[in-house]
Amino acid sequence: MAIREIDTALITRTVKQLCIEATTVLNPDVLEAYAQGLAQEVSPQGKDVFKQLIDNARIARQESISLCQDAGMAVVFIEIGQDVHFAGLDLTAAVNEGVRQGYADGFLRPSTLDPISRENYGDNTPAIVHLDMGPGNQVRIHVLPKGFGGENMSRVVLFHPGAGLEGVREFVINRVREAGANPCPPVIVGVGIGGNFEKCALIAKKSLLRPVGQRHPDAVIAKLEQEFLRDINRTGIGPQGLGGRITALAVHIETYPTHIGSLPVAVNLQCHSHRCKSAVL
Amino acid sequence: MDAPVRIQTPLSEHGVMQLKMGDRVLLNGTIFTARDAAHKRLIELIHQGKDLPFDLRGNIIYYVGPAPPKPGMALGSAGPTSSYRMDPYTPALLDRGLKGMIGKGQRGPEVVHSMQTNRAVYFAATGGAGALLSMAIKASQTIAYEDLGPEAIRRLTVVDLPVIVVNDCHGNDLYTIGRRQFEITA
Numbered sequence A: 001m002a003i004r005e006i007d008t009a010l011i012t013r014t015v016k017q018l019c020i021e022a023t024t025v026l027n028p029d030v031l032e033a034y035a036q037g038l039a040q041e042v043s044p045q046g047k048d049v050f051k052q053l054i055d056n057a058r059i060a061r062q063e064s065i066s067l068c069q070d071a072g073m074a075v076v077f078i079e080i081g082q083d084v085h086f087a088g089l090d091l092t093a094a095v096n097e098g099v100r101q102g103y104a105d106g107f108l109r110p111s112t113l114d115p116i117s118r119e120n121y122g123d124n125t126p127a128i129v130h131l132d133m134g135p136g137n138q139v140r141i142h143v144l145p146k147g148f149g150g151e152n153m154s155r156v157v158l159f160h161p162g163a164g165l166e167g168v169r170e171f172v173i174n175r176v177r178e179a180g181a182n183p184c185p186p187v188i189v190g191v192g193i194g195g196n197f198e199k200c201a202l203i204a205k206k207s208l209l210r211p212v213g214q215r216h217p218d219a220v221i222a223k224l225e226q227e228f229l230r231d232i233n234r235t236g237i238g239p240q241g242l243g244g245r246i247t248a249l250a251v252h253i254e255t256y257p258t259h260i261g262s263l264p265v266a267v268n269l270q271c272h273s274h275r276c277k278s279a280v281l
Numbered sequence B: 001m002d003a004p005v006r007i008q009t010p011l012s013e014h015g016v017m018q019l020k021m022g023d024r025v026l027l028n029g030t031i032f033t034a035r036d037a038a039h040k041r042l043i044e045l046i047h048q049g050k051d052l053p054f055d056l057r058g059n060i061i062y063y064v065g066p067a068p069p070k071p072g073m074a075l076g077s078a079g080p081t082s083s084y085r086m087d088p089y090t091p092a093l094l095d096r097g098l099k100g101m102i103g104k105g106q107r108g109p110e111v112v113h114s115m116q117t118n119r120a121v122y123f124a125a126t127g128g129a130g131a132l133l134s135m136a137i138k139a140s141q142t143i144a145y146e147d148l149g150p151e152a153i154r155r156l157t158v159v160d161l162p163v164i165v166v167n168d169c170h171g172n173d174l175y176t177i178g179r180r181q182f183e184i185t186a
């Protein structure tokens, strides 16, 4: 296949657009999950929360304002076809420029700062960029502006193999229980099982790119997702932690082969404000 | 669930005592914003025996780092941040007359105890409903720590800001009781 050249100015424009869209317009799958949650929730305060979330989504879209004041750190996944050649600014710089422009033009809160001096950079850069290579000559970009209510409540653990699936289940449910209202339930629970220390965290995050509630294609994993969701929704935490039955909208599990000596598990909690937009170039 | 009650700030001791866990409240009047970094500075001033940028007595602090306003708006998206991060600083503020806090998530035992002895109330606003909540904010003025950007202290004028009482001053906690009520065991 011939090499396709892509000017990274296009990456900048695309990332900018995706940042603004993601933070102001929720995807239909998220809105559908709210509607189902409202229908299924039995607690009056929980129903009230769902109504506010539906109103909030409408106001943010109509007024083109940030759904949540925390527009997060911009997590950007880029899948690059190996027949692509990039021209112009280097790719990471182009992505960061897109984030800078998107957060400024979208009136989005700048939340990034120097971890030592705690001085705010003022433009929400840098993004967290994950690159993947694959076949073909296309580029797929996913922008996931991820708030830190959910990030702060996320955890990685490296169990010994004997902990088994029961250990995994207990860890996941307890994570949601201990997080309580902090990650803004109803949450989406991203779970990574296997890999190593960083891989399990990465696949937990990647699981969030799936449409909300879409089951894993592997029936065994899909069954685990359903069971974990059922158990999480028995905790009583409910929307905003005020008590109710819909604590999570979905559980997404991704797996990766691991080592004979370990059972890595990561839980990446995502708030109800699940902002995610994608584009294919 | 009862209809929401309208409340005017500042809060009186009598007013706080009337509020019960689970009450839905529409707040009206002036409230102040502060997050972690601003709290740290307030505590430093207290330790140095200096005056604070605003009088705590009867007032409410909203834990929020708002988004910047679009032209024509008082403030951008403005929902609550997690409150536990303010716990280490809170009792000292309650001792100096702070009567209310708006945030999300459970408070530590020292804060709950201090709220009982000082007669104060903790409200939750819906986390992640920043666009909706911003509609209730009619004016905003930065009064201290402009260098902190979104973490500066702002004086807000609110009309019918929707919140719910999580901890009343009688020791009740909606997070604990709500969860217990809807938990399915066995």
Ligand code: SF4
Binding pocket: A068, A069, A070, A071, A072, A146, A147, A148, A149, A150, A182, A183, A184, A271, A272, A273, B079, B080, B081, B127, B128, B129
């Ligand atoms: S956890 Fe999500 S919804 Fe809640 S404040 Fe943070 S970004 Fe917003």
